[in-house]
Amino acid sequence: MTPEKPLTARQAAAEQTRRKLLEAALAEFSRRPYAEVTVSDIARAAGVAHGLVSHHFQGKQGAYVAAVAEVYEQLREAEEAEQPAAVPERIRARFRGFVTFLAAHPDLALNLVLIGGRDEAFAGLRSRNLRVLAGLLGLDPDRPAVAAALRSFADGAERLTADWLRDDRPFELPALVEAFCALLAGALRGAHELDPALDVTKALARL
Amino acid sequence: MTPEKPLTARQAAAEQTRRKLLEAALAEFSRRPYAEVTVSDIARAAGVAHGLVSHHFQGKQGAYVAAVAEVYEQLREAEEAEQPAAVPERIRARFRGFVTFLAAHPDLALNLVLIGGRDEAFAGLRSRNLRVLAGLLGLDPDRPAVAAALRSFADGAERLTADWLRDDRPFELPALVEAFCALLAGALRGAHELDPALDVTKALARL
């Protein structure tokens, strides 16, 4: 799609400007709600003219979407960094990746993912993550009770992470990951309450 | 000095106008984010001049705060409507009250409480609710692991409720309440992971 290598110096410079803007947008949107970020804030943070935001992203909204997509990608990479063989360990590795990534970007964590996370732009990210998790657990992510349980788990886990970051990491990372698992187990048992026909014992066993 | 109830017809009329504005504000803020609601929207919805928003609430921000306080109070009342004797039943009654109230005000539920709920204005509401719950479970709400667990449960439960409303109530209310309990149990087990010195068996028994 995009040419693999910038052809001209000019294109390279343009691409660099785009990156600066993207990162500036990420930082700004991480710090306060969409409506409180101005295009000029972003441009100033990037050190370029504000007109460039429209130039590169077709407006403020576009910059926001691009920023969200960027987090999406970074977060996905973090979660897939380790790929142990055994399922329980794999799940824990994903949780570790998630927490570790957010710990490295606390502003982003507290606002874009954990708060802003409720908005549409993140639907894709969350849904995809939960499908992977369902896969690891051997559950059908399209089954309503499963989807509901996983989403409620996700919100609970994000809150846990947000508080953990806000309170300066009062617990050890492994304990936090185990708490994730306990919460997930509870969510799965809840799924069974919602849909008694759903067997969650195997899934629980994989935790 | 000032009597508790408006004495004159004019004061009553003013109070009624205030209520109309308050409800209009509640409705508008329930439908879209703060920044997308205009003062004129609220006044128009209430059928009065826009100047009255400032007159009664000292500006848009004041109207928002008043709206949040209003939900707070209504929700509190809904949760305390039933007061069965036994703890397990009492917890379930609160959950039922919560879900039922939000089911009756879906816009409000999906935006003000479940989304906007992340903002400062709701800190009091949430904190108070969770302290009550801790009390019912015999846990110390100030213990970090307990607080963390309860908050993560709360977010998970809210997500469950939001999805349930969004998807047109795909489960029965009692099943949903039991799923809440299962999620809460998971969260408590997670608290034990975070703080092994914490004994949650008694609390689990009360569920």
Added chain:
Amino acid sequence: MTPEKPLTARQAAAEQTRRKLLEAALAEFSRRPYAEVTVSDIARAAGVAHGLVSHHFQGKQGAYVAAVAEVYEQLREAEEAEQPAAVPERIRARFRGFVTFLAAHPDLALNLVLIGGRDEAFAGLRSRNLRVLAGLLGLDPDRPAVAAALRSFADGAERLTADWLRDDRPFELPALVEAFCALLAGALRGAHELDPALDVTKALARL
């Protein structure tokens, strides 16, 4: 015109309210420019409902005019308090009255009279005062050079008074009054420059 004695208790009460408003208006307009005073400020200072300003003075502008007229009258009385026989002493008595009155009402002095004094509402006051002064000096106040000289003297003298008040009365009152006279003498000599046909020697002799 106005009945000499209020007929009913109601009328007496109304008159009292009017006075409270008038004095409040005086105080407020003394403290900051017209545009920065609100009708509510005045009403609040008077301890009555803001609607009464329109009721008693037909609006903000009317309250301002009434306040100015009030100062006018008070100032006139102060200047005419003493009426010595000899002209030089009479002139000095007027100056003393002027300064003393303003010293007793510094806010009013610094804003309404000395600053606001430039606006139309004070035209009457100033013009009348200067006509009296011209009379004492045996000059025709309608002669352009005389009018110009007296007005320039008046502004200079007001500035002198304003500074004197602002700087906490750095000079003795009699010295200040003599300085007024010296300034007036200079102004009269200036009048002669403007209109060589004008004889000011007699006037100067009366100083």
Added chain:
Amino acid sequence: MTPEKPLTARQAAAEQTRRKLLEAALAEFSRRPYAEVTVSDIARAAGVAHGLVSHHFQGKQGAYVAAVAEVYEQLREAEEAEQPAAVPERIRARFRGFVTFLAAHPDLALNLVLIGGRDEAFAGLRSRNLRVLAGLLGLDPDRPAVAAALRSFADGAERLTADWLRDDRPFELPALVEAFCALLAGALRGAHELDPALDVTKALARL
């Protein structure tokens, strides 16, 4: 870093717009009090969008301050246009410059300088002018009696000018200047009344 003169045509155009706005602001503020001038008035007079007032001057207040500073500078230049050798002639040249400048800008004269002149923004201008005058007279401008006398003279002279303009210049310019001098002499004699230790004979001789 930044070159002293705009390099590009665009910067020149922007500067020109700024000038148009500045002059429009000057004209508007000259015609009526601050509170009665709207940002849109200024923009309309300049033939540009109202947003530019904030763009170039950071709001209405900023435009006002810039306008005042502009008058300040123009007036200073007018007063220093001629620099005769002898002191008496030099003083008269300054007076001529002052009157001539204001005669060329009557609106500005009657409102911004002679009326608005009482506000803070003009403190610098007046103070500086009077210090120059004190220097020419060989007086210490910081001595209270001197400062008071000069300020009272200044107000008197401004009134003289304002009336002269308002009445369509009923006297010849040289006569007006001599009247200034006579008024100044009176003010200096007044200074001696205020502070008998102050010797003003030399200063009077320089007039």
Added chain:
DNA sequence: GATGAATGAGTCTTCATTCAT
């Protein structure tokens, strides 16, 4: 590609005035 001047729609807020009670 980059700049930032220019535009103008959109908002909140203030406030004098009216008027029903």
Added chain:
DNA sequence: GATGAATGAAGACTCATTCAT
């Protein structure tokens, strides 16, 4: 006569977007 709720005009300011250079 007094109250203060209600009205709505008016104004300052912000800011996303456009576009000439």
